[in-house]
Amino acid sequence: MNTGAVLLYHAAQLYCNLYKVTDFQAKETAGIGVYSALSLINHSCYPSVKHYFIGRSLVMRAVRPISAGEELTISYIKPFQKAKKQERKILLQRYWFSCTCEACVNDWPTFPNLPALRFKCLGCKNPLDGRPRVCYACVTKRRDPDKPQTEQMEVVDSIWRGILNACCTDLALNIGQKKTREDYLTVCQNLQLLYEHVAMPCQHVIIMHQLLYKYFEDEF
Structure with a gap:
């Protein structure tokens, strides 16, 4: 050529x-x-x-x-x-x-029309509709239909406590304080938990992505 x-x-x-x-x-x-x-x-x-x-x-x-x-x-x-x-x-x-x-x-x-939180089936990972006793995707019956939902709610509650801390850290940065690598890792861990338990698309996950992008602005 x-x-x-x-x-x-x-x-x-x-x-x-x-x-x-x-x-x-x-x-x-x-x-x-x-x-x-x-x-x-x-x-x-x-x-x-x-x-x-x-x-x-x-x-x-x-x-x-x-x-x-x-x-x-x-x-x-x-x-x-x-x-x-x-x-x-x-x-x-x-x-x-x-x-x-x-x-x-x-x-x-x-984003404005995205759903908030939709849990995944702990078996097949497909979205659950409300609190069914059976996952209609994998037809898996729950021995205790309330227990998985309760466990997931506890996980999500923990996630959002982490998000709140991360947001406070972000606010501190805006008044001159630098984020730490530990703060960045906390956001990553919370995002990982969301992906494990929540079906996409999800408004909360996108919010976490935006927070993660802010951390990319700093070199650790």
Whole structure:
């Protein structure tokens, strides 16, 4: 392949693989860059990874539990909680593909219309409808239908105590105090518990994601 053909090939790639280099703290775009590793990661409107920049360095961090062998994904556009499916479809036209992520296939609503807490069945992990004696997905009967629900409520109560502490820490940062790595790990642990017990989409999980992004602004 001659030099001209190679240049044309890479010029065509640039259209879909340029990334804004943004100062994460100042919220300002510093320029545009090409990052070969990032370009290999596919899109999802419900991404598993958040990417941002510290100076010229690209950083990627997981924002939800990722199973062994599961594909890493980032969001090329607005995530599902910020834009309706039709708007996301229009924004993705420049990338020449149709998204088939979980949020698009199930037409998840935007943030204002997201449900709060829906518990998962402790067996098959499918969402439970209220407090049934039987999980209709796996048809598993509960010996004590109130006990699993009570245990999950205790877990969720613990999670929200952690969230409250994290929010207080965030408030302290705004008046000049720096978050610690321990605070960051507390948020991660609470988010992990939510994913274990709560079905997506969930408004509370998205709130936790936003809090997690704030912690990314600091280097630990």
